[in-house]
Amino acid sequence: MDGLLSVSGLRKVYEGSGRRVEAIRDLTFTVDAGELVCLVGPSGCGKTTLLKCMAGLLTPTSGEVLLEGRPVSGPPPGMAVVFQEYGRSLFPWMRVRENVELPLKQKPLTKERRRELVADALDSVGLGDAAGAYPWQLSGGMQQRVAIARALAYEPDVLLMDEPFAAVDAQTRADLEDLVRGLWRDRGITILFVTHDIDEAVYLGERVLVLSASPTVVQEQLKVDLPAERDQLRTRVAPRFAELRTHVYEQIQAAKRGVAGA
Amino acid sequence: MKQTHIDDVRPESAPPRRAGRPGLTNAALGAAGLAGFLVLCEAVPRLGIVSEDYFPPLSRIADALVTELADQAFWTALGDTLTGWALGLAIAVTAGILAGVVIAVVPFLREATASTIEFLRPIPSVALIPLAVLLYGTELRSVLMLVVYASFWQILIQVLYGVQDVDPVAEETARSYGLGTWARVRHVLWPTALPYVMTGVRLAAAVALILAVTAELVIGAPGLGARIMIAQTSQAVPEMYALVVVTGLLGLLINVGARTVERRALAWHQSVRGEVAV
Numbered sequence: 001m002d003g004l005l006s007v008s009g010l011r012k013v014y015e016g017s018g019r020r021v022e023a024i025r026d027l028t029f030t031v032d033a034g035e036l037v038c039l040v041g042p043s044g045c046g047k048t049t050l051l052k053c054m055a056g057l058l059t060p061t062s063g064e065v066l067l068e069g070r071p072v073s074g075p076p077p078g079m080a081v082v083f084q085e086y087g088r089s090l091f092p093w094m095r096v097r098e099n100v101e102l103p104l105k106q107k108p109l110t111k112e113r114r115r116e117l118v119a120d121a122l123d124s125v126g127l128g129d130a131a132g133a134y135p136w137q138l139s140g141g142m143q144q145r146v147a148i149a150r151a152l153a154y155e156p157d158v159l160l161m162d163e164p165f166a167a168v169d170a171q172t173r174a175d176l177e178d179l180v181r182g183l184w185r186d187r188g189i190t191i192l193f194v195t196h197d198i199d200e201a202v203y204l205g206e207r208v209l210v211l212s213a214s215p216t217v218v219q220e221q222l223k224v225d226l227p228a229e230r231d232q233l234r235t236r237v238a239p240r241f242a243e244l245r246t247h248v249y250e251q252i253q254a255a256k257r258g259v260a261g262a
Numbered sequence: 263m264k265q266t267h268i269d270d271v272r273p274e275s276a277p278p279r280r281a282g283r284p285g286l287t288n289a290a291l292g293a294a295g296l297a298g299f300l301v302l303c304e305a306v307p308r309l310g311i312v313s314e315d316y317f318p319p320l321s322r323i324a325d326a327l328v329t330e331l332a333d334q335a336f337w338t339a340l341g342d343t344l345t346g347w348a349l350g351l352a353i354a355v356t357a358g359i360l361a362g363v364v365i366a367v368v369p370f371l372r373e374a375t376a377s378t379i380e381f382l383r384p385i386p387s388v389a390l391i392p393l394a395v396l397l398y399g400t401e402l403r404s405v406l407m408l409v410v411y412a413s414f415w416q417i418l419i420q421v422l423y424g425v426q427d428v429d430p431v432a433e434e435t436a437r438s439y440g441l442g443t444w445a446r447v448r449h450v451l452w453p454t455a456l457p458y459v460m461t462g463v464r465l466a467a468a469v470a471l472i473l474a475v476t477a478e479l480v481i482g483a484p485g486l487g488a489r490i491m492i493a494q495t496s497q498a499v500p501e502m503y504a505l506v507v508v509t510g511l512l513g514l515l516i517n518v519g520a521r522t523v524e525r526r527a528l529a530w531h532q533s534v535r536g537e538v539a540v
Contacts, residue, residue, distance in 0.1 A: 088431035103439035
């Protein structure tokens, strides 16, 4: 199977205290190198479960995840995750610089190279001068930027983002969306962006994967044929954007009713 | 899926400690209260409300204290007590932290040790005095045994609470970035447990002093406790009180010292940093 990241026949069943919950039934999709794919689905559809399986944090019941053709059995070195709960994902006992640097210490890099990567990553999220601060001295949006910088410095092949902007205010969110688009275009990294926000998925993605309600399957795959240059004002009022978001919205409504993809 | 915005989830370790914002009035009230107490200690025996034989006025205690301070033997006794305290505390802290982290990291150990800990912990250290005497007589080791036994549990229990407090998101973040077990212990588990450890050390430091003095008093191991005992048996009542005052001051200093260390080490922690306006 082609693709940088491929998920095939993934199934996850939680068993516990006499209850058996099938969170994911059968998921198959691939993400090519350099793509920006958004995963969107109704709430409770197992997005986080899927992401944790891909990140090697959870073992699937069956099926497999391949990164560059190699099965993922634990957290793979070529992958970084940005979590929704930035306040808990950043370590309050470390300064911003140390937070970004910590994962790099697991790699065979010289001290100079580490410093370069940290400074470069912080600059590219616009936080070059916050390196000496503690995360809790920063606003929510800035904290999430730090988490993104930490992921960038790690130089992953694939960046997984789990509803990263669900907890920030709307204006910050728009800025962060443009930041992610910008980083994706400048750095050519592959991004898989999980969200429950349809507009966000359409605005950000080159491709949108619509998931069904739990037990989850892929409801639909949709190519986003909007121009590469996107703009919070113009893109969001473009007729094509409206068509796409309406389409995704309908798919999600259908998914909630349990109708198979059209 | 959790949608809540969680900024202030870090539960407080042990009793809430407020960053000092004393204000002049509080300091003045405190000083006035202490002065009042001292005056009372002087006046009550002088007025004959209690017998001066058993409760000498403050001025005589102060005289005795000055005499003590000039005596080389006093300083030796103080050194002995502090040695027992510091050594015992150091052993208890090291052992408590190591045991706590190992129990936390090895999954089945927690269940396996829980009931044993709950059984051993409530045994008062002083109940072990006969055993200590049998084993070590009046040596320093007797004191150490009691000090270590009493303070070890304070540390261990706090470490066990602390390691349970690791945030799953922080843990997953560390795992996703490929941090191994040791790196996660060092960078996630240890800093998370540190506020609890600090509380444990502060409590243990106080308990260790109590046990060091108790052991000297009862067993007769050299130190301030033994000196109090000698003063009492030789009817040197003001000297006895002077030594009691010294042990009190020691306790005070130890507590202040422990709090200072705590504040320095936990500058990042919510209990110390307070609310930050963003």
